[in-house]
Amino acid sequence: MTRSGQEYLASLRDGREIWLDGERVADVTRHPAFRNTAASLAGLYDLAHDSEHSAVLTRGGVHRAYAVPRSYEDLVARREAYKVWAEASFGFLGRTPDYMAGGAAGFAALPGVFTTGAHDGAANALAYHRRLAEGDLYPTFTIANPQIDRTRSAAEQEEDDLVVRVVAEKDDGIVVRGAKMIGTAAVFGNEVIVGTIEPLAPQDAEHAVCFSLPVGTPGLKLLSRTSYEAGARSVFDNPLSSRFDENDALLVCDDVFVPWENVLAYRDVDVAFRMWWHTPAYVNFVHQAATRFWTKLEFLTGIAILVTKANNTHQLPQVTQVIGRLLGRVAQAKAFVLAAEASYEQVDGGRGGVMPGKDISFAQRIMAGELYPRTVEDIKLLAGGGVVQLPASGQDLLHPELGPLLRKYVRSPGTPAEDRVKLLKLAWDALGSEFAGRHEQYERFYHGAPHVYLMQQAWEGDSASCEALARSCLDGYGLGTGR
Numbered sequence: 001m002t003r004s005g006q007e008y009l010a011s012l013r014d015g016r017e018i019w020l021d022g023e024r025v026a027d028v029t030r031h032p033a034f035r036n037t038a039a040s041l042a043g044l045y046d047l048a049h050d051s052e053h054s055a056v057l058t059r060g061g062v063h064r065a066y067a068v069p070r071s072y073e074d075l076v077a078r079r080e081a082y083k084v085w086a087e088a089s090f091g092f093l094g095r096t097p098d099y100m101a102g103g104a105a106g107f108a109a110l111p112g113v114f115t116t117g118a119h120d121g122a123a124n125a126l127a128y129h130r131r132l133a134e135g136d137l138y139p140t141f142t143i144a145n146p147q148i149d150r151t152r153s154a155a156e157q158e159e160d161d162l163v164v165r166v167v168a169e170k171d172d173g174i175v176v177r178g179a180k181m182i183g184t185a186a187v188f189g190n191e192v193i194v195g196t197i198e199p200l201a202p203q204d205a206e207h208a209v210c211f212s213l214p215v216g217t218p219g220l221k222l223l224s225r226t227s228y229e230a231g232a233r234s235v236f237d238n239p240l241s242s243r244f245d246e247n248d249a250l251l252v253c254d255d256v257f258v259p260w261e262n263v264l265a266y267r268d269v270d271v272a273f274r275m276w277w278h279t280p281a282y283v284n285f286v287h288q289a290a291t292r293f294w295t296k297l298e299f300l301t302g303i304a305i306l307v308t309k310a311n312n313t314h315q316l317p318q319v320t321q322v323i324g325r326l327l328g329r330v331a332q333a334k335a336f337v338l339a340a341e342a343s344y345e346q347v348d349g350g351r352g353g354v355m356p357g358k359d360i361s362f363a364q365r366i367m368a369g370e371l372y373p374r375t376v377e378d379i380k381l382l383a384g385g386g387v388v389q390l391p392a393s394g395q396d397l398l399h400p401e402l403g404p405l406l407r408k409y410v411r412s413p414g415t416p417a418e419d420r421v422k423l424l425k426l427a428w429d430a431l432g433s434e435f436a437g438r439h440e441q442y443e444r445f446y447h448g449a450p451h452v453y454l455m456q457q458a459w460e461g462d463s464a465s466c467e468a469l470a471r472s473c474l475d476g477y478g479l480g481t482g483r
């Protein structure tokens with residue numbers, strides 16, 4: 001059965017080792033750097049019990065993201081569930097539990113990928129999926145190697161255990177040491193997957209391991225980045241960063257013991273890679289992410305409309321054109337979701353499942369990574385200086401001397417000072433704050449770096465049809481063809 005928000009919060013009090021600003025965090029549900037976001041995530045769990053949303057979010061008492069889709073209709077139903085959670089954070093919580101839940105369902109759709117001579121991870125992959133779905137757990141993942149030196153493979157780095165590797169093998173499991181990036185929402189998760197989504201070199205066998213562990217496992221450390229939630233003055237002043245700071249952490253395994261039943265891939269560079277790309281796991285990631293991206297563009301476009309209305313520039317033709325472009329991008333983002341569903345594919349060799357179309361899913365990453373920074377820039381240009389010329393705190397509006405001054409000078413026709421300050425603070429949190437900068441980097445990189453996904457599109461995109469069409473044109477005439 002799905003958990004309540006309170007049950008979810010209680011599950012985070014498990015002795016997990018989280019570090020922030022040189023101090024160990026005793027309880028993420030109470031610490032001022034994390035507690036509001038934890039409460040926002042708990043709110044998602046509560047939505048599953050809400051009569052308005054439970055039928056969309058769950059089926060048979062399990063969140064829909066955990067279901068292995070069997071038809072086009074199942075994909076649509078899953079997207080409708082993704083949309084409810086995406087709207088709850090206006091698209092700013094990227095790694096809600098449904099993200100990796102879709103990945104786990106992808107593993108369960110094609111468990112044969114995990115079977116090799118050396119280690120049979122198929123039963124473990126199915127058990128992983130079942131454990132998460134039945135416990136309604138929050139899975140996260142760290143599947144990129146620390147940057148350190150991108151010209152060398154994992155095994156060629158200056159030290160052996162910079163990238164997570166196996167340091168000991170025991171009867172009941174393995175011991176691992178090293179680091180992974182970037183654990184988005186890992187501090188809020190119940191389990192974290194440690195693996196590698198990019199190809200490893202043949203010499204990287206010791207690093208070719210993938211496993212999932214409870215976040216509270218001894219030796220597993222999460223080193224948090226700056227908390228934007230901690231830096232927020234109030235919900236009024238920083239409405240997004242105060243509540244939707246999903247956190248990013250460096251994951252360090254300090255001689256962590258992993259039981260065999262948690263090991264999905266072991267000393268096998270092929271399985272460590274194929275588990276993401278040959279199962280529907282990655283395409284399922286994109287299905288969730290594309291739905292959230294569409295929602296985020298809807299939200300940002302709404303902000304743009306409200307800001308231009310507040311500035312009374314909304315009717316200017318040049319401004320209307322930019323709003324038209326933004327609305328066009330919303331439709332584009334939506335179209336990618338619908339088209340990926342409509343071009344769904346059977347999971348080849350799987351257990352009767354389907355997945356969104358690969359070609360369009362992969363292309364979505366290119367569109368989103370390129371469109372997001374442009375969208376932010378367009379809205380900043382529409383907003384002008386008002387998003388900066390704001391009182392440091394909304395409390396100034398209540399001050400006996402400052403309040404009257406702000407009400408006189410920080411207003412627009414039909415928009416009194418309090419409404420204007422509220423709107424523009426929300427806009428700046430979304431567009432120009434440190435939190436906003438992190439979101440721009442997120443949208444560019446969370447699905448891998450462009451040099452990787454552009455190459456992949458070049459290899460796997462439908463180049464044959466494009467080339468054939470151009471060739472057919474060339475073949476239709478020659479030097480002897482007249483006017």
Ligand SMILES: Cc1cc2nc3c(=O)[nH]c(=O)nc-3n(C[C@H](O)[C@H](O)[C@H](O)COP(=O)(O)OP(=O)(O)OC[C@H]3O[C@@H](n4cnc5c(N)ncnc54)[C@H](O)[C@@H]3O)c2cc1C
Pocket residue numbers: 095141142143144146147150181182183184185248438441442445446447448449450451
């Ligand atoms: C906010 C955020 C959240 C994230 N969350 C997660 C998460 O939860 N889990 C997770 O596993 N990962 C996460 N990621 C990590 C993400 O998977 C990586 O950022 C991504 O894989 C790209 O790797 P990288 O950042 O190391 O960039 P790099 O691979 O180092 O690339 C950076 C730049 O270096 C250049 N470059 C590097 N190598 C080459 C090359 N061979 N050829 C040409 N140019 C090159 C390119 O200009 C490239 O854009 C997150 C990233 C961000 C930014």
